[in-house]
Amino acid sequence: MIQLAWRLHLSCHHRTRRKAMRSILLWMIGVPIPVIILIWFFMH
Known part of the structure; x- marks a missing residue:
């Protein structure tokens, strides 16, 4: 038992x-993508 x-x-x-x-x-997959997009937006 x-x-x-x-x-x-x-x-x-x-x-x-x-x-x-x-x-x-x-x-790990879902979090960096929006961060990268935001960084890319701020860089341009």
Whole structure:
């Protein structure tokens, strides 16, 4: 019973970590683009 609960906990943790990784990737891709556009606008 404890082993089953532990396995469920591990799978849930892995899923949340993967979701966090995806959100971090989205932040890394999505955040610099508007900043670069703003810098480009200010430079011109």
